[in-house]
Amino acid sequence: MNEQEREAKFTELAVKKVVYRLPDMERAPVRRDEAYRITDEGPLVMDIYSPQDMKNGERVPVVVIALGFPDPKGFYRQMGWAVSWAQLIAASRRAAVIYGTRDPADDIHAVLRHIRQNSATLGIEESRIGILAASANVVVALSALMQDHGLSCAALLCGFMLDFDGSTIVADAAKEYGFVNACAGKSVEDLPANVPLYFVRAGREHFPGLNEAMDRFVAKALTRNLPVTLVNHHTGSHTFDLDDDSDASREIIRQTLSFLERNLPTT
Numbered sequence: 037m038n039e040q041e042r043e044a045k046f047t048e049l050a051v052k053k054v055v056y057r058l059p060d061m062e063r064a065p066v067r068r069d070e071a072y073r074i075t076d077e078g079p080l081v082m083d084i085y086s087p088q089d090m091k092n093g094e095r096v097p098v099v100v101i102a103l104g105f106p107d108p109k110g111f112y113r114q115m116g117w118a119v120s121w122a123q124l125i126a127a128s129r130r131a132a133v134i135y136g137t138r139d140p141a142d143d144i145h146a147v148l149r150h151i152r153q154n155s156a157t158l159g160i161e162e163s164r165i166g167i168l169a170a171s172a173n174v175v176v177a178l179s180a181l182m183q184d185h186g187l188s189c190a191a192l193l194c195g196f197m198l199d200f201d202g203s204t205i206v207a208d209a210a211k212e213y214g215f216v217n218a219c220a221g222k223s224v225e226d227l228p229a230n231v232p233l234y235f236v237r238a239g240r241e242h243f244p245g246l247n248e249a250m251d252r253f254v255a256k257a258l259t260r261n262l263p264v265t266l267v268n269h270h271t272g273s274h275t276f277d278l279d280d281d282s283d284a285s286r287e288i289i290r291q292t293l294s295f296l297e298r299n300l301p302t303t
Contacts, residue, residue, distance in 0.1 A: 064126035082135035
């Protein structure tokens, strides 16, 4: 998928929002264009969504919404999927971060550093950071978990995982769709042993090999006795949270938020 095709896909998805709603979620305050890294091509920025009833000096846990595609024009921060998830998280009394990136595998670490170094100013509890990712963005989320052992949890929806035992499913998909295969050469053994992981699997997944790779990944994680939760949305599509407006989809989204709340407690 070339840049023009990616832009067309982003445009198509930009107006779609998550099918689950919380009261007043659209009223979440947003701190926009917070620079987290300065590059020769210009600053990279992020948007921070916060609970609307935060008090002065209060700090809340944060969920970073990971991105696996280069996005120098900042489309991702405007997408209905990312914005509505950020609003849901903020309505659940956690902050949420959406960011732009040129080098996804490295920039997520710059985002995490910026959050920790400026936590007081940003109103964030730096010791309680989770990750949310979906689809091709999950690979970067897994890579961050492998390298940053200060993360508290990760919710990973219908995602490409990593290749092992001779499989090339993720590598082939990365070449075809243009996302960064940040876990190339890594294995499930590289994940931390005590970070809770939450996976959603779509029974009507349309990307060839994605569920096969996920099933193998989860089975391997269980052999390590990792703290894994797997939810199988047996009637769900890859984009169930955008396109399957059903009780089952809304319940799984609610469960995802509950997982993040449970593992990112407020003080």
